Every structure is written in C-alpha cells, then in structure tokens.
Amino acid sequence: MLSALDKKILNAVQEELPLDSRPFAIIAERLHTDEETILTRLETLRKDGFLRRIGAYFDSDALGYQGTLVALRVIPEKLPEVAEKVNRFSGVTHNYEREGEYNLWFTLQTVSADQTREILHELHALPGVEDMLELPSAKKYKVRVQFRL
Amino acid sequence: MIEEKDWRIVCALADGLPITYRPYAVLAKKAGMEEEEFLSRLGELKKRGVLRRVGAVIQHRQAGFSANALCAWIVPNERLDEVGTAVSHEEAVSHCYSRAPVSQWPYNFYVMIHAQDRKTCEEIADRIADDCHLGERKTFYSVREWKKESMRYHGGD
Structure with a gap:
C-alpha cells in the first residue's frame, strides 16, 4: 500500500513538476527529503502501477487540434470489436466503456473537421453501432486531473 | 504560432x-x-498557455478511485459560464465542458467526477446539482478502460 511519503510525493508531482534542471531536487526539498529518495520511490510507484507517467500536457487547441467527445450505442456482443477499432485511431486518447444508454465514449482530436468527419463516418458504419452522438466542446471550464491522496 | x-x-x-x-x-x-x-x-x-503543465498522472483506480462518472446536464446557455465556473472549483471534478447539444440529445454540460465509491460519487453529483440548481442528470459510470494515453501531436514538419 501507499506510505505517507508516497502519498505526499504523488500529490506533489501531480500538482506540477518545476521547469528546472533538477525538478525532483526541488520536490525533495519541499517534502524535506532528498532527491535520491524521490527518484527511487517514483520508480517503485511506477512499477507497482500507481504512477502512470510524468508528462507534459499541452492545450491541444493552441497546437492546432480540435477535440470532440463521441458517444456510441453498441450492441453488447459487438462492443469489444468496436472498441478496438476506435482505439486504432491515434487521435483517440480516451476510450471508456460506460453503463447507460450510450455505452462507449471516446475523445477524438484531429487537425481538421474533414478528418473528424471521415473517422466518425467509418466508425458509425461498423456492425453493431446503433447510434452515435458527436459532442464537440464549446467551452472548456476545467481540465485538471488531480487525485488528492 | x-x-x-x-x-x-x-x-x-x-x-x-x-x-x-x-x-x-x-x-x-x-x-x-x-x-x-x-x-x-x-x-x-x-x-503563453500552450503548455498547461508538466506533472504526473496516476493510475487512479489503483489508488482507490473506483467510481468515475461522466455526468451530463441541460444548462440554459445564459447560465453556462456561471455554472461552469462554480463546478470547476470542485476537487472531485477533473473535466468540465460545455458542448453543443444535438437534436436527439439536449444535454450540453459535461462533468467528470471521481470518487472512492459510487455512493460518494452520487453525493457529489447531487450536491453540485443542488448548489447550481441543475435539473435531471444523466450519469455514465465507467466500467472498462479501453484506451487512455497522452495525445501524440505532429506538426512543424
């Protein structure tokens, strides 16, 4: 299980990693420990499956991408097949099976409306897909994936 | 640029x-x-706001957040900014967007809520609805993650 220090480390690195040559040394100082300990714990947390990654998160709009949320209603026996087809598109970053009247939800980022249209046209035509909702974002109020441990 | x-x-x-x-x-x-x-x-x-942040993403299910719900409400257009701003202050909320509704689906306000269990998740969603005077809610709990990865951007070449 997660120790008190592990939780502190995960909270701190989720918050933000400093843009500094030695970012983990800064985190270490804040948590009153040393850089070596931070690196060792993070590596262990990653191996144990608690830490997914440390990454840079960009505003996709600013990079010229447009994002949409898509919901599909798929007949249950076809769902795994459809989910795998959806996964093949590199612009699909999140794809979740959910309970409810629409059971497969994914996000799609592309560089053009044409590209989005083509991909969705192809997915809509898959066997087992009964309905599709395309819900492009109008306004982003929050994107902050942070879990307080 | x-x-x-x-x-x-x-x-x-x-x-x-x-x-x-x-x-x-x-x-x-x-x-x-x-x-x-x-x-x-x-x-x-x-x-410039092109980079949102550098930071860690954890495996939230592994860390005990097993109830993850996408909630959708219908919010009148003139109230979207007020409600969106209020909801974005909720710690349990990771994503909050307004989206263009479609004819067969009038829901235009989308919120991802994460909690340890469904009871807690429902309580948070109910409280948000109470605080913001929202009506009927559609809730979609995730049951399986088929894909979750970071976007790979291509450009400049």
Missing part, C-alpha cells in the same frame, strides 16, 4: 519525462538542443 524548435520540444515530450536527476537534459538531447534552451522555450510555452 508554434516555431519549428518548439515542435521538436513537443515531440520530444511525447513519451513523458524520464525519472532521473535531469529529465529535461535527456529530452533536450532528443530535441537536438541544449537543456537551457529547452527549458527556456518550455517556460515560454507555459507562459
């Missing part, structure tokens, strides 16, 4: 940061520049 050198930085970051003493030095090498330039350009991108 994103300069060619900035695109090299974006691409070098596609696989995330290595867990090592000087992670940006490793990435700078990949991008073909000095660590100092890499960091100063990244800092500029941050100032």
